Each structure stands twice: as structure tokens, then as C-alpha cells.
Amino acid sequence: MNEPAIRDIWVYLSASPLLGLTITLVAYGLAYRLYLKSNSSPLANPVVTSVAMLIALLMVTGTSYSEYFEGGQFVHFLLGPATVALAVPLYQQFSRLRQLWLPVTISLVCGVMIAAGSSIGLAWLLGGSTEIQMSLAPKSATAPVAMGISETIGGIPSLTAVLVVATGIVGAVLGTKLFEWMRITDDSVKGIAMGVAAHGIGTARAFQVSSQMGAFSGLAMALSAFATALIVPWLVDLIGI
Amino acid sequence: MNFLNGMTLLLVYQLVGEVTVRLLVVPIPGPVLGMVMLFVTLMIRGRTPEPLENASTALLSHLSLLFVPAGVGMMAHFDRIADEWLPITLALFFSTIITMVATAGIMQLTTRWFARSENGGGQRDE
Numbered sequence: 001m002n003e004p005a006i007r008d009i010w011v012y013l014s015a016s017p018l019l020g021l022t023i024t025l026v027a028y029g030l031a032y033r034l035y036l037k038s039n040s041s042p043l044a045n046p047v048v049t050s051v052a053m054l055i056a057l058l059m060v061t062g063t064s065y066s067e068y069f070e071g072g073q074f075v076h077f078l079l080g081p082a083t084v085a086l087a088v089p090l091y092q093q094f095s096r097l098r099q100l101w102l103p104v105t106i107s108l109v110c111g112v113m114i115a116a117g118s119s120i121g122l123a124w125l126l127g128g129s130t131e132i133q134m135s136l137a138p139k140s141a142t143a144p145v146a147m148g149i150s151e152t153i154g155g156i157p158s159l160t161a162v163l164v165v166a167t168g169i170v171g172a173v174l175g176t177k178l179f180e181w182m183r184i185t186d187d188s189v190k191g192i193a194m195g196v197a198a199h200g201i202g203t204a205r206a207f208q209v210s211s212q213m214g215a216f217s218g219l220a221m222a223l224s225a226f227a228t229a230l231i232v233p234w235l236v237d238l239i240g241i
Numbered sequence: 242m243n244f245l246n247g248m249t250l251l252l253v254y255q256l257v258g259e260v261t262v263r264l265l266v267v268p269i270p271g272p273v274l275g276m277v278m279l280f281v282t283l284m285i286r287g288r289t290p291e292p293l294e295n296a297s298t299a300l301l302s303h304l305s306l307l308f309v310p311a312g313v314g315m316m317a318h319f320d321r322i323a324d325e326w327l328p329i330t331l332a333l334f335f336s337t338i339i340t341m342v343a344t345a346g347i348m349q350l351t352t353r354w355f356a357r358s359e360n361g362g363g364q365r366d367e
Contacts, residue, residue, distance in 0.1 A: 024310060046305060051309060054313045055313055065316050068313060069313075069314075076311060078300060081296075081300060085301055086297075087283060088297040088301075091280055092289065107344050110344065114339060118332075126331055126332060140340060143307075145272070162318055164308070170337045193341050225276070
């Protein structure tokens, strides 16, 4: 094969969504296999490995993020319907939720306020700009919700998306260790904390531990998405930023 | 067809949610309103249709995949993150740990407290 032909193929591929979409799925597939090989170690979180692989690949080939996102957007788009889909586990867990509604509501409202308040406060203490504080505030909510809130309160939505992923990873990697250290054995308690602090990535991890923890985490993620949308803009107003 | 019908239903609720949010100028993201609307519909109908169950299980079981493109977005923000890496990383890391520990602690305490008062007081709903 001669040089121009390869270049033509590359020009075609980098301009079409096919490449971005395919490498996203292939990288995730590889990362997931690696994760299973590591005996589901939280340190081998498939989101971390696939993101690292993709960034390395894009940098080596000199492909920009916007070129990649031509294809990546198709996967990213599904976060919207996935948020709507949370209504299903919420409905199916409704009888258990009704028994525990008071503790769940209290923990949820406190958790959402602590998530937003502590990230704004810590970033402020460490000298972060207002833009960074506002981009961090909704970081514990699932991505489409967090991006929407970030935009309303003056953050950078695309930066928030990155911070949301990082938050989910920190929660998924450290969560079970923290619960062990706190000597918590109740799966409903662990699930609620995981879902409030670490949204979807934490929920994926919770399902690995037990289906009960997963269901409660999914429930907490759905409810805290809603609570974050209601509470965080109000909280920011209250602090007066 | 089954999966497709479920997926269509999810998209319809998202669309209705987005349109309502824009029309009423409420500060809630469209998909969240769509979720609430679907939840209310399920409560009224009293069961989950099978296509909807299939589509939502499929989407939610691969939830972490859906975060990958956003995570790769880190490369577009390398400069910004490099400028303020200390407040960003420390605030994110410690805030996540604080949130997780505090929420677990509050949930643990309130569950016990309400279980005890329910048993002790003999007062039960229903």
C-alpha cells in the first residue's frame, strides 16, 4: 500500500463517526475483560482503563477530542434515556422504599447537600475559581443531570462531565473499603451511600457486591439526581455565589 | 421488536421531559422530568411492561460504558485541570469520601432509630 492511500483512509475515518464509536466499544470491551481477569478488583475499574486507553490512542494518533466525539456522542447520548430508565428500578423497589422512606429521605437530602457543600467549600478553601467550584458542585449526580445543573449555576458543563466520571471512580474504588472500615454490613445502607455519592459508576460496582446493594444504589442515584436538581441551584443561591 | 418498543418509550418520555422543561423554564434537566413522568405512569398502571423492562435493564447494566466518552473529555480540559489541579483533585477526592461516609452514617443511624421507635412505640402505618 502506498502512503497517500493510507492517508485518504485516515482522513475518511477521522471525519466519520464510525471510528470514534468503534474504538469506544472495543476499548470498553477490553477494559471489561481486564476487570474480570483481575477478579473484579475495584482498582481495575473498566471506566478508568478504557478512558486511559482511549486518551493514549487519541494522543498517539494526533486525533482531537472533537473528532473522537463525532462517534463518542452516540454512546454519550444514551445517558439521557438511561436516566429515564431509572424510573423502572425505582418503581420496582417502591415497596421497600416505602418502608424506609423516612431514613432514605433524610440521608438523601443530607447527602446531596454535603456533596455539593463540601466540594464548593473545599475548592474555595484551596483557592479554586468560582467556575471550578460551580463545575464541582453537582459532581455526585449522574452526568446528564450534573451537566444541566452546572450550566444553570455558571459552571462548565463539559468539565463537570469529566468531574462526574472521576467522582464515580473514586466512589467505586474506595466505597467498599470505607464501609468495611465503618463496620457497616447492611446492604441497603451501603447502596444508598454509594448511589448518593457515586451515581452510575458506583451503582455498577454495587451490583458486583450484591443485587440488593445494587438496587438500593440505583434507587439512591435516581432520587439524588432529582434532589440535586432541586437542591443545588437553591444552595448556591443561599451561599450567595 | 420488544427491545425497540421499550427504547422508543424511553425516548418519548425523555422528549416530553425536554419539551416541558423548555416550555415551563424549570431548572430541572429534561431526562429527570422524563424519569418522574415515567415513574408516575408506572404507579398508575401498576406494572412494568416487558419491553420497557428489557430496554431499561439493557441500558442500566452497561451504565459505566455510557460514561466513557465524557471521561475521555478530560483531554479537552487538560489545560484547565493543570491550572487548578490542586483544588480540583483534593476537593473532588475528599468531598466524595466525606459524602460517602456521612450518607452511610446518617442512613445507618436513622434506620436504627426509626426501627427502634416503631417497635418500641407500637405505632405502625397500615
